[in-house]
Amino acid sequence: MPYSPRIDLAGEFVPQRTQGADLRYLYRGQGDIHYLDAIISRDGTFGFDIRAGGDVAVLGGGKDMFYGLMKRLEADGVKVEQIRGTWLxxxxxxxxxxxxxxxxxxxxxxxxxxxxxxxxxxxxxxxxxxxxxxxxxxxxxxxxxxxxxxx
Structure with missing residues (x-):
C-alpha cells in the first residue's frame, strides 16, 4: 500500500451481501458525517461514498478509511477490477x-x-x-x- 494509515480501520468494516451478488462494506465512524459505504459489484467494480466530517484523530481521515477498506478487501480475497466515481x-x-x-x-x-x-x-x-x-x-x-x- 502506498499510504500507511494512521489508524488501522480494516477490521471496522462490516461486510454484507446485497440482493444480487454484490458486496457492501460499511464503516460508520459517526452517523451521516463520518463514514465510508462501498459496493463491489460481481464484475469487480468498486464504487463508494465517503465523508470525513468527524474527529479524524479518533475515527480516521478519508485516506485512513479508503486504505483500510482496500486492506480489508485484499484480506477477504475481493478483487477490485475498476474504481468507479459518481460525482454530483x-x-x-x-x-x-x-x-x-x-x-x-x-x-x-x-x-x-x-x-x-x-x-x-x-x-x-x-x-x-x-x-x-x-x-x-x-x-x-x-x-x-x-x-x-x-x-
Missing amino acids: DGDDSVNFNQFRNLTTKYPFMTQKEAAFNTWTGQRAMELGYVDIVKLQDFGQEIKIWFGKPKN
Missing part, C-alpha cells in the same frame, strides 16, 4: 468541485488529466489504476471508471 454537483463532492475547477481554470487540461488530479483519481493512481476506462460528463453529474492497464 451540489452534494459537497470534493471530486466534482476539483474536476470542475481544473477543467475551468486550465482549459488545456484534458478531462482525463483533471480526473487524475481529484482525490479519488490520486487514490486510484496510487493503487495502479492508471487508465480511464470510461468518463461521462453530464454537467451536474460526472461518472468515471479508473482501471489497471491490460497486459
Whole structure:
C-alpha cells in the first residue's frame, strides 16, 4: 500500500451481501458525517461514498478509511477490477468541485488529466489504476471508471 494509515480501520468494516451478488462494506465512524459505504459489484467494480466530517484523530481521515477498506478487501480475497466515481454537483463532492475547477481554470487540461488530479483519481493512481476506462460528463453529474492497464 502506498499510504500507511494512521489508524488501522480494516477490521471496522462490516461486510454484507446485497440482493444480487454484490458486496457492501460499511464503516460508520459517526452517523451521516463520518463514514465510508462501498459496493463491489460481481464484475469487480468498486464504487463508494465517503465523508470525513468527524474527529479524524479518533475515527480516521478519508485516506485512513479508503486504505483500510482496500486492506480489508485484499484480506477477504475481493478483487477490485475498476474504481468507479459518481460525482454530483451540489452534494459537497470534493471530486466534482476539483474536476470542475481544473477543467475551468486550465482549459488545456484534458478531462482525463483533471480526473487524475481529484482525490479519488490520486487514490486510484496510487493503487495502479492508471487508465480511464470510461468518463461521462453530464454537467451536474460526472461518472468515471479508473482501471489497471491490460497486459
